[in-house]
Amino acid sequence: MATYTIHAAKTNLSKLVSRAERGEEIVLARGKDAVAKIVPMAPKPKRKFGRLKGKIKVGSEFFEPLPEEELKLWEGR
Numbered sequence: 001m002a003t004y005t006i007h008a009a010k011t012n013l014s015k016l017v018s019r020a021e022r023g024e025e026i027v028l029a030r031g032k033d034a035v036a037k038i039v040p041m042a043p044k045p046k047r048k049f050g051r052l053k054g055k056i057k058v059g060s061e062f063f064e065p066l067p068e069e070e071l072k073l074w075e076g077r
Contacts, residue, residue, distance in 0.1 A: 003026075003034065004026060005029055005031075006030055006035075020040050
């Protein structure tokens, strides 16, 4: 793990971010004390359409209009 002072990191931030994108971890230090780390982000898993099919059920009442009293509450009347 490479260590850089905060001043050096500010000067070379884009280069350090590029290195992190390639998988390297960069430690930032204030003087000799490590205070932060630049790490690569884990890729987000791709969403799969229909993943919950058959696992959840929505009742038919879900699609019915709201009662007038509840509708007034939602609309702030």
